[in-house]
Amino acid sequence: MELQKFKYDNKIVSMFAFATMIWGLVGMLVGLIVAIQIFNPGFLHLEFTTFGRIRPLHTNAVIFAFVGNGIFMGYYYSIQRLLKTRMWSDTLSKIHFYGWQLIILAAALTLPLGYTTSKEYAELEWPIDIAIALIWVVFGVNMLMTIIKRRERHLYVAIWFYIATFVTVAVLHIVNSFELPVGLFKSYSLYAGVQDALVQWWYGHNAVAFFLTTPYLGLMYYYLPKAVNRPVYSYKLSIIHFWALIFIYIWAGPHHLLYSTLPDWAQSLGTVFSIMLIAPSWGGMINGLLTLRGAWDRVRDNATLKFFVVAITAYGMATFEGPLLSLKQINAISHFTDWTIAHVHIGGLGWNGMLTFGILYWLMPRLYKTELFSTKMANAHFWIATLGMLLYAIPMYWAGFTQSSMWAQFTEAGTLMYPEFLETVTNLKGLYALRALGGALYLGGAIMMVYNLVMTVKKGTLEKEEEAEAPALVGEYKAHKGDHWHRWIERRPIQLTIFATVAILIGGVIEMLPTFMIESNVPTISSVKPYTPLELQGRDIYIREGCVSCHSQLVRPFRHETVRYKGEYSKSGEFVYDHPFLWGSKRTGPDLHRVGQKYLHSWHYFHMANPDDISKGSLMPAYPWMFTNDLDVETTPAKIRAMQKLGVPYPEGYDQIAVEDLRKQANEIASSLLEDKAVQYDFAERSQGNLADKEIIALIAYLQRLGTDIKQNNQSPETQIKK
């Protein structure tokens, strides 16, 4: 058969490789900064660099910039070779590359400025969401068209993982990003309360599944056999791994909402499918490790293989731990603590980080037709990264167990052993410092790698267009006797895409529809009323500052929580006007759902001005700009109208008088505050103008409202200011 000559596009692979290296360093550096801020809140303390604003910058940078570019680097190299063809369109490849980098830049600018939806790993505001969808489609079209015009009849299992990733991420991103814009960089989620939580964690969990796992499994199935120069241990196992994984993963989201107000049947469904996930995940891990059978001697002096081994092992550990954490009894201990942080970093630093490093060490010398600058340095990087990862994770596990135990401990007299939440955090400072050291080591290793690879690139030359040849794929495939349906689907990318889409839709639909369609799943409470305009503005400041990064708003039905937070556990009906929900996922500070009316206005005033003055040793940063910034009231009518469109029952025409109401409430709070001489003196010192016009007043209004709708006989503030 006649061989066709063509050229692989290596330039695009190299571009994504550099992007993943640069953004990797940026994302890890921001991670190190937030790790230091958590035990030293004064570190780099500017309005735009507070923990609440740059923690999402860290997560977005490492997920979408470091891992994202890593995925595309791995894809563009392997797709062309697995399909024996050049990418379908060089132009689309370039649009994809530059578009993705622009999105990352937009994220790096908007998140510190406080433009955020507050939904984890989906913080970017609506114009950027649209850009992500468009660029994702550009990538998908280019990939699918390349598959269609391929020269290799059968689609290797890595390609299935790539296809499933494309389809599922598109579905997740679109469904979770339904939001109503109220300005250029502000929107409200279309969903509220428990429904918003369900959609968000269906997204959040599957972002882990389909952005951090399936694409990297695809990469594992390609790069591991290449690096070790032998085929995958069991191709049959890889087929089961693929279908079982994509089918089961999508159901597991509700395990992030155990003991929340989500209907119990949905929580149980999440738990059951999470347990089932062990099977395909470990199937994949075993398949990866057994691919190295007979080649373990090469691991000793081959840095790429070392990174792969640790990556696959970390994948196994994280996917064993994940199901354990979704057991209600264990989740009761781990949730809202640093245990979760340890868990995700075993996945992030171990699985994604190590696999990316391994691929980079394998790929760059090949792209640049030279040898690696320093094998010794690569091996040193491996040990530093492994040590860094352990030094990161172990203190976090310790911190998680410690804090959870301290929360739940009662004295013999039946009172909380550690009634001050602060005690349970300050106790962890040393562990937080160790974690930062672990992170610094890991970053140090990555810097060594970038240096090593830059030196490698300098001594080589990029083979931008790599010559290749393969016979054309012509004519109809003649089925052999005894061929099976799966063999049929392996030749048909479109059908495979449709099958994969159906597999991932079933779980999401069965979980979400009942919560949206059946009213009994979200019981309403008649005393729950919409936020006042001032409270709504205060809530938006709470969102802007990323308070949700450290404070949950969900009192779980445990005795130690209802005693600690002095109120009932949270009910679904309390959140029906919360667009978006703000339950959070981590308690570095206490839960705030029952904080309303607990303290005096002046307590909040001084606490926001300098938390350390009120709670000695507090790890919360100060927010002095809220005392000088005037509240932007002009946005109020548009926000009220948006809420009305979302079904929040403000009276018709309320947008017209909302500002008047807002000012009235602000004046009441400000004059009550100014009765206190200490406030008068402090405000005169730190700001100018009218206290009622400042952002702090809106925030206090919101905090004082929290959780009070179902509090009986609105109790008076019981804690007096200690100053």
Added chain:
Amino acid sequence: MLKNIKFYLDNASVDWMGIVSLVIFFLFFVGLVLYVFVMKKDQVDMLKNIPLSQDDTNESNSEHYEN
């Protein structure tokens, strides 16, 4: 935990959902396992060697790139 599941399945009119999900998953998984068991060895070998069967020049001297 089982008691809770039963309570909610009985009271929330969603019992059919649990059963449907179980049936779908069970059938799918059984079908999948049956399929891989009857796959022919030559098919499997051909498929698993796709990444290694490339004729690009890099692969012929992979030892050169050992690191």
